[in-house]
Amino acid sequence: MxxxxxxxxxxxxxxxxxxxxxxxxxxxxxxxxxxxxxxxxxxxxxxxxxxxxxxxxxxxxxxxxxxxxxxxxxxxxxxxxxxxxxxxxxxxxxxxxxSSLLGDFMDTVIRQHWRTFSPKLSDKDWKEFMETCGQVDPGIEQWTPSTRAKLKQVIFRILAE
Known part of the structure; x- marks a missing residue:
């Protein structure tokens, strides 16, 4: 199939x-x-x-x-x-x-931080977000740990810019 x-x-x-x-x-x-x-x-x-x-x-x-x-x-x-x-x-x-990944990260994680006045993002935020994305799009499970780490680095850099 x-x-x-x-x-x-x-x-x-x-x-x-x-x-x-x-x-x-x-x-x-x-x-x-x-x-x-x-x-x-x-x-x-x-x-x-x-x-x-x-x-x-x-x-x-x-x-x-x-x-x-x-x-x-x-x-x-x-x-x-x-x-x-x-x-x-x-x-x-x-x-x-x-990038739906960037948009969804901002819509869920950043929005929640904004609502709760949490100024800092954590590794846990990223890990939980990726787990949620993996449930929505199982293809994410094929990404290597280095790809996931690079994605985090780039998305966090975009937010800092």
Whole structure:
């Protein structure tokens, strides 16, 4: 029997947090309607994201493009030209829309902390959240401990940003 489970969560967010400077550059490419050759030139040849390897640059460019593609060009313009605080808020909105894991963490764990005036997140908060997510999406059980640790690191960094 074929498994027809559609995953709710994915771990793509491990490729990076909000990546403000990199996102400004990708948003500029999106606003310029860059074609595949232009993307290759900017990301791989010119290394506009200033990554050590082409594979790292492509991975982060793909993550950012996937996030920003869910939003309208007006938001891309805010990311390129807006002040830092507006850019961060726009990127947070795009990251939440792109990652159900981030959105659900904020909706459940952060909301509960806000309601109870608990200022600090704990490892226990993350562990309980992941257990709950595993009940909703059994595919999470296939994620390695290192992937789970990286997810926690990236999501907590996004919240700090």
């Amino acid at each position: 074929k498994n027809t489970h559609t995953p709710i969560y994915n771990a793509e967010i491990v490729a990076g947090s909000l990546l403000v400077m990199e996102s400004r550059k990708i948003a500029r490419l999106l606003l310029g309607n860059a074609g595949p050759d232009d993307w290759h030139q900017a990301i791989v040849i010119d290394n506009v994201l200033q990554k050590r390897t082409p594979s790292s640059a492509k991975r982060q460019a793909r993550l950012i493009k996937n996030r920003l593609s869910l939003m309208k060009p007006e938001l891309w313009d805010l990311i390129v030209q807006g002040p830092s605080d507006i850019t961060v808020q726009a990127l947070l909105a795009a990251a939440i829309k792109h």
